[in-house]
Amino acid sequence: MFTKQLQDEDEEILKIAKEINATSGSLSQRFLFFITSLLIHFGFRYPKLKLQTFKFIDVLPSLETKNIYSYIKIYIFYEDTEIPSFLKTSIHFLIHHFYLSSIVSYVLLRVVQFFAKLFILSESKENLHKKTNQTRPRTYDILGEIALSPREAKEYRKQYIDLIEGLPEVISNINPIRRTNISIKCSGIETRLFPEAEEVSIQFLKEALRPILRLAMTKGIGINLDMEQYDLKSIITRTAQELFLEEDFKLYPHFGIVVQSYLKSSNEELVVWRKYAKLRGVPITIRLVKGAYLEYERIKSEERCWQSPVFDSKKETDIQFEKNVLYLLESFPYIRSAFGTHNLRSISFVLYHTNQKFITDFEIQMLYGMAGKYKFSLESLGYPIREYSPIGSLLPGMAYLIRRLLENTSNQGFLYQLSQGKKLDSLVKNPNKETQYGI
Amino acid sequence: MEFKNEPIRDFSLEKERSSIRKTLDSIPKLFPFQIPISIGTKEKFSEKLLAHKNPWSPELMVTNVSLSKANDLEETIQISKKHWYSWKEQSQEERSRLLLKVAERLISKKDFILSVCIWETGKHITEAEIEFAEAIDFCRYYAMLALNKLSPQKTILLGEDNIYYYQPKGIVGCITPWNFPMAIFTGMCAGPLVVGNIVITKPAEETSATAYEIAKCFWEVGIPKEVFHFLPGIGSEIGEAIINHPEVSVISFTGSRDVGLSILRSASIVSPKQSIIKKVICELGGKNAMIVDADADLDVAIQSILPSAFGFQGQKCSALSRLYVHKDCYQRLKERLIDAMDGLLVGSPLDFGNRVGPVIHEESFLRLTKIQKENESFIVGKTRSIPTEGFYISPSLYEPPKDSSMWRSEIFGPLLSMQKISSFSEGIQLVNDSDYALTCGVISRNPKNVMEAKLKIDAGNLYINRGITGAIVNRQPFGGGKLSGTGAKAGGPDYLSLFVEGRTFTENTMRHGFSRDTIQ
Numbered sequence: 001m002f003t004k005q006l007q008d009e010d011e012e013i014l015k016i017a018k019e020i021n022a023t024s025g026s027l028s029q030r031f032l033f034f035i036t037s038l039l040i041h042f043g044f045r046y047p048k049l050k051l052q053t054f055k056f057i058d059v060l061p062s063l064e065t066k067n068i069y070s071y072i073k074i075y076i077f078y079e080d081t082e083i084p085s086f087l088k089t090s091i092h093f094l095i096h097h098f099y100l101s102s103i104v105s106y107v108l109l110r111v112v113q114f115f116a117k118l119f120i121l122s123e124s125k126e127n128l129h130k131k132t133n134q135t136r137p138r139t140y141d142i143l144g145e146i147a148l149s150p151r152e153a154k155e156y157r158k159q160y161i162d163l164i165e166g167l168p169e170v171i172s173n174i175n176p177i178r179r180t181n182i183s184i185k186c187s188g189i190e191t192r193l194f195p196e197a198e199e200v201s202i203q204f205l206k207e208a209l210r211p212i213l214r215l216a217m218t219k220g221i222g223i224n225l226d227m228e229q230y231d232l233k234s235i236i237t238r239t240a241q242e243l244f245l246e247e248d249f250k251l252y253p254h255f256g257i258v259v260q261s262y263l264k265s266s267n268e269e270l271v272v273w274r275k276y277a278k279l280r281g282v283p284i285t286i287r288l289v290k291g292a293y294l295e296y297e298r299i300k301s302e303e304r305c306w307q308s309p310v311f312d313s314k315k316e317t318d319i320q321f322e323k324n325v326l327y328l329l330e331s332f333p334y335i336r337s338a339f340g341t342h343n344l345r346s347i348s349f350v351l352y353h354t355n356q357k358f359i360t361d362f363e364i365q366m367l368y369g370m371a372g373k374y375k376f377s378l379e380s381l382g383y384p385i386r387e388y389s390p391i392g393s394l395l396p397g398m399a400y401l402i403r404r405l406l407e408n409t410s411n412q413g414f415l416y417q418l419s420q421g422k423k424l425d426s427l428v429k430n431p432n433k434e435t436q437y438g439i
Numbered sequence: 440m441e442f443k444n445e446p447i448r449d450f451s452l453e454k455e456r457s458s459i460r461k462t463l464d465s466i467p468k469l470f471p472f473q474i475p476i477s478i479g480t481k482e483k484f485s486e487k488l489l490a491h492k493n494p495w496s497p498e499l500m501v502t503n504v505s506l507s508k509a510n511d512l513e514e515t516i517q518i519s520k521k522h523w524y525s526w527k528e529q530s531q532e533e534r535s536r537l538l539l540k541v542a543e544r545l546i547s548k549k550d551f552i553l554s555v556c557i558w559e560t561g562k563h564i565t566e567a568e569i570e571f572a573e574a575i576d577f578c579r580y581y582a583m584l585a586l587n588k589l590s591p592q593k594t595i596l597l598g599e600d601n602i603y604y605y606q607p608k609g610i611v612g613c614i615t616p617w618n619f620p621m622a623i624f625t626g627m628c629a630g631p632l633v634v635g636n637i638v639i640t641k642p643a644e645e646t647s648a649t650a651y652e653i654a655k656c657f658w659e660v661g662i663p664k665e666v667f668h669f670l671p672g673i674g675s676e677i678g679e680a681i682i683n684h685p686e687v688s689v690i691s692f693t694g695s696r697d698v699g700l701s702i703l704r705s706a707s708i709v710s711p712k713q714s715i716i717k718k719v720i721c722e723l724g725g726k727n728a729m730i731v732d733a734d735a736d737l738d739v740a741i742q743s744i745l746p747s748a749f750g751f752q753g754q755k756c757s758a759l760s761r762l763y764v765h766k767d768c769y770q771r772l773k774e775r776l777i778d779a780m781d782g783l784l785v786g787s788p789l790d791f792g793n794r795v796g797p798v799i800h801e802e803s804f805l806r807l808t809k810i811q812k813e814n815e816s817f818i819v820g821k822t823r824s825i826p827t828e829g830f831y832i833s834p835s836l837y838e839p840p841k842d843s844s845m846w847r848s849e850i851f852g853p854l855l856s857m858q859k860i861s862s863f864s865e866g867i868q869l870v871n872d873s874d875y876a877l878t879c880g881v882i883s884r885n886p887k888n889v890m891e892a893k894l895k896i897d898a899g900n901l902y903i904n905r906g907i908t909g910a911i912v913n914r915q916p917f918g919g920g921k922l923s924g925t926g927a928k929a930g931g932p933d934y935l936s937l938f939v940e941g942r943t944f945t946e947n948t949m950r951h952g953f954s955r956d957t958i959q
Contacts, residue, residue: 059884062734064767071734074886146738149778191782196450196564197792234451305446 009352010430016348017428020377032118032372036408043409049081050409054402057112061395068105069095112401113394119369119404120397121389125159125166128391136379136387137178139224139365140167143392143400147188156188157208163391164215178363178384179254181222184212186236195231198238205239213249222254224285229293229300230263230309237269241276244284256285256338261321262294262310270327277334287365288324289340290317292403318346318431325350329357337362338386342371345428351383370404440583442913445546445575448568456791459564462550463789466558471500472648476507477669479518489673491645494561494797495787495829501558504647507670509680512639515668516686519610519637522665527607527635531589535582538633540660542578545571545625548656556621556649561796561830563788566751569909570622574653576912577626577930584935585633597956598949605939607635608718609688612681614674614702616693617799618754620646623722625653626912626929627691628667631938632657637666639687641678645799647671674698682706685713689938693722693756696849696922720937722924724849725756725877727907730866730892732883733767739904740772740882741779744855745794747880747906749783749834752798753853757878757900757908757917760850762857763866769859773836776857777820780834785825795822797830798852804830807852811835814845819857847873863888871897877919880907897921899928 043050056075063071077088095104120143122128140163147153160182167180187193190208193201209225216223225240227233240257243249259266259273270286277284291297294310301308311317321341328337339350339362347364354362366375368389375385390400448455471490475482485505493499526534545552553567562570591604611631615624620643628638642650654669670677682690682705692702699721706717729747731740747759764772786793798804811818814837821835834853839845845856860866863883870879879898883889889903899919900910910917916931918924927937948954 055884058736059734062736062768062884067734071885079886146742148738148741148775148782149780150782151778152775192784192792194792196456197790198451198453198456200790200792231451234453305444306449 006430010433013345013348013352013430014425014428016351017344017424019381020344020347020374021424022377026376028372030373032369035118039405040409043405046082048079049076049083052076052079052081054405057398057402057405060109060112061398065105065109066102068108069101072104072108112398115405116394116397116401119367119390119401120392120394121368121387122391123393125163125391128166136375136385137180137363138368138387138389139181139183139222141183141185141226141388141390142188143390143397144188145396147191149191153189153191153208156185157212160184160189160212161215164212164219164221167219167221177361178386179220179222181224181254181256181386182212182216183224183226183388184209185226185228186239187228187232193232193235195235198235201235202239202242205235206243209239209243210248213243213252213255216254217249217252220254222256222285224256224287225258227258227260227289230297231300233260233263245280250280251282253282254285256287256336258287258289258340259324260289260291261324262291262297262317264309264311264320266320266324267327270324270331274327274331274334277331283333283336285336285338286328287338287340288321288328290321290343290346315431318343321346322349322431325353329353329359329362332357332359332361338365339363340365340388342366342374344374344424345431347374347378348428367404370408440586442580442583444911444913445542445572445579447572450565450568450791459550459553463554463557463564466554467499472502472555472651474502474504474647474651474671476505476511476671477654477664478511478515479522479665479668485672489644491559491647492800493558494799495789495826495831497801497829502648504644504671507641507672507677509677511670512677512680512684515639515670516610516684518665519639519668520686522663523609523637526637526663526666529635531585531634534633534635535586537660537662538578538582538629541629541657541662542575542582544656544660545575545578545653548652552621552649552652555652556646557788559646559649560617560620560751560799561788562751563794563796564791567621570619573619573622573912573930574625577622578629580912580930581626581630581633581935584932588932589634589935589939598947598954600944600946600948602944604942604944605634605936606942607631608938608940609715610637610639610684610686611689611691611938612684612687613638613640614678614681614690614692614694615640615642615650617643617645618751618756620649621653623693623929624650627693628654628657630929630934631689631691632662632667634935634939636689636938637668639668639670639681641670641672641674641681644671644673679705683710685710686715687717688715689718689720691720691927691937696723699723699924700922718937720925720927722756722918722927722929723922724851724875725758725919725923726761726847726849726873726875727757727759727878727880727898728761728763728870728873729759729880729882729907730860730863730870731762731764731768731772732863732866732881732885732888733765734884735765735768735772735882736884736904737768737772737775741775743880743882743902743904743906744776745779745783747908748855749780749795749853750906750908752795752832753834753855754798754803754851755908756849756923757910758851759878759880759907760855761846761870761873762855763860763869764857765863765866766859766861773819773857777836780820780822780836783822783834785822785831785833787826787829795834795853798832799830801830803852804832807832807850807854810845810850810852810854814839814843814854817843817845817856849875863891867892867895871895873897874922875919876921877923878902878907878910880905899923899926 052075142159190205192204297310363384363386365386368387488503490500491502493501589605594601613627706719784793785795788796817837817839822833825831825833837856839856876897878900880902881892912930916928918928920926
């Protein structure tokens with residue numbers, strides 16, 4: 001009986017997935033999909049070259065343009081990659097012989113900038129107006145170097161304030177319920193966040209956040225506190241819980257926070273959040289994601305000899321994500337849900353269950369520049385999509401670009417699997433499947 | 440037996456913070472700690488006691504230390520000689536097992552020992568946590584190393600048995616420093632003990648209470664008090680007595696360059712009653728540098744510089760004090776560094792949010808204040824907000840001229856000098872232009888330069904694209920050459936061999952043309 005029900009459910013989910021996947025999208029979206037697939041193929045076929053390319057992109061912001069070619073030599077030609085030696089030598093000979101190194105440097109810079117632009121909405125707040133005329137709701141994120149001093153943190157705070165001030169109060173052709181939103185990176189606006197001194201860290205972070213939240217409230221803009229590495233989770237979570245209950249903020253329904261399903265503790269966190277939201281009485285938004293700091297968490301926990309706070313396998317994370325989806329939907333209307341994922345199975349799972357429960361007040365969030373095709377089809381099916389849209393200089397934003405490229409070329413990633421010609425049926429398979437076989 | 444490093448506590452968990460907080464706050468009611476002299480099974484207090492004050496509230500007397508004298512040492516040595524045989528004849532398995540028990544015992548008293556250390560030294564909680572884990576690592580690592588690496592080697596021929604084995608050297612005098620009273624004290628005592636030596640330790644005056652708590656853990660699990668003695672006191676008395684005693688075979692010292700060199704001199708004199716050549720193991724200072732290359736990730740650079748230069752107030756022999764920055768990023772780095780330094784929270788370690796605490800004592804405070812004053816004209820940035828009570832020195836950044844002593848002499852405080860370089864090679868040259876060769880850092884994304892650094896830089900520990908302090912047992916065996924010491928790598932595969940002597944048995948097993956193996 002149990003198995004039968006699950007099978008029906010999976011079939012329905014597969015149906016939804018097929019429907020989303022069917023539309024081919026606009027020309028530009030198809031072009032982007034093409035580029036992404038190219039990247040993925042490249043990443044899979046030449047892993048050493050991929051590593052060296054990422055290392056090169058990482059160092060690029062620190063280079064003067066004229067030195068770019070010399071780094072290509074060091075990173076790509078001198079290191080062991082899949083490029084055959086004769087090819088390396090001939091390319092180098094050509095460039096050297098015809099004095100092309102500055103031109104090559106310049107072209108490479110532009111190529112990387114081109115890729116960065118695919119994932120970064122705008123270089124500056126000033127150009128934003130042109131782009132916000134679109135019909136798609138966004139949550140904005142400010143890119144940049146890590147804030148390392150009170151002065152740098154103050155600059156970030158100012159950028160957020162300017163951004164809120166500059167954004168239109170309501171975007172004309174967007175449903176007012178999908179109001180503009182800002183995602184805030186807490187470690188950017190306050191540097192004094194120390195796990196061992198949680199109580200004072202929370203005080204500092206609250207002080208940094210209050211003016212931003214107040215301004216956002218006067219403009220009716222939503223605020224979402226992004227979640228970062230595990231070390232800061234407790235500080236950010238507690239800050240949000242205490243702050244959103246303060247007299248000034250307790251009635252505002254457009255605050256949000258993130259729960260990362262790759263954390264083994266994410267189920268427990270949702271339990272706490274539901275209790276909290278019930279107590280507050282005014283809904284808050286939880287963006288459920290899988291988590292963006294996987295490599296970092298693994299490296300750090302190995303270094304500290306910890307049991308890793310994140311799941312070891314993608315499968316476990318996927319299972320946890322689905323559990324979390326169900327819990328969040330059960331928590332409606334105390335909690336509004338936003339689901340941050342590009343995975344077709346996860347999206348379809350969400351849609352199946354929201355349909356079942358007749359919940360319409362939720363959103364799917366996707367990153368700017370990613371999965372354009374799915375965004376298009378979801379929108380045409382009438383589902384709300386919000387784009388997480390980074391703003392900031394292309395070069396310092398390179399770390400962000402690398403995260404996106406890594407995601408796109410990860411061999412566990414959905415797009416990769418799809419580009420490998422895997423059947424959709426097997427890709428949207430229930431992550432629990434093997435373990436539940438025969439129950 | 441496999442070695443694993445001890446995990447670091449997860450401070451984002453409330454229960455971890457509150458447990459240490461409770462213990463830390465309960466310490467002052469025990470003041471002053473009365474530290475006895477422990478000779479064999481006997482403990483006694485000296486008539487005169489030496490007082491150590493708390494670094495952030497100097498009106499608080501934390502520790503009263505008994506002062507051991509030469510006759511105490513004599514008594515220790517007589518007892519040791521009587522009991523050495525049974526200790527060194529124990530199996531290696533048994534001694535290693537005891538050391539593993541020491542690790543467990545230490546863990547059971549972790550919060551208390553950490554707290555005593557913080558009250559004695561002014562160390563930050565996370566630094567104390569990491570140091571404690573290192574103490575545990577030393578016990579487990581040396582226990583394992585002794586079993587795996589020091590077992591006898593046999594070369595058996597038809598008519599000849601050859602056995603090469605290791606014998607403990609005898610009496611080891613351990614003179615330990617105050618800056619790592621948990622890790623270094625534990626490591627310096629555990630190493631020689633586990634391979635069967637006698638250890639007579641003189642802990643630093645400033646941190647005798649921390650050292651005593653650790654020594655108790657050794658005794659409580661069954662390491663005989665007759666082979667592990669605790670003689671607190673001052674260097675010029677009991678320290679010197681240990682060094683000069685004709686029956687002390689090995690002197691293991693971690694501390695200042697001047698003292699280390701004078702130990703080497705004294706130990707080279709063979710007194711009439713002496714029938715051994717003393718061995719000296721020295722871990723001395725550093726004048727550690729970092730090169731920031733043109734292509735460096737400045738976020739990484741600053742995140743490496745701050746804790747390396749100002750962690751534990753710069754009072755680490757591995758601390759960063761010379762910074763060489765490529766001209767292409769000099770200005771930008773300097774500005775960001777100064778801003779970041781100004782944001783450092785300086786204050787009592789009881790408030791875990793503070794990054795920088797007080798220096799160890801008034802003497803240090805006055806010495807560092809004097810250096811700051813003398814170099815005032817070269818200062819480019821410093822942390823402005825510091826408490827007025829307590830021995831606080833503001834972390835500060837200088838651009839001293841090339842001939843300044845700030846580039847040469849060890850400062851042991853939160854003072855950092857920086858200089859512009861026009862090429863990476865120039866950086867390497869400047870790094871090597873030093874009496875010391877302990878730690879060094881390179882922040883670069885140019886693999887050619889990184890390779891050049893690995894080949895050319897004189898340093899016991901070279902760190903690339905990370906901070907230069909916080910060596911971890913087994914991963915980064917610690918110690919340097921030149922005037923930084925005798926190159927003993929603590930927490931590394933060669934450390935225990937410093938406390939043993941190789942011996943060979945060769946036995947002719949042939950009798951009238953036959954032997955055990957020729958007769959079938």
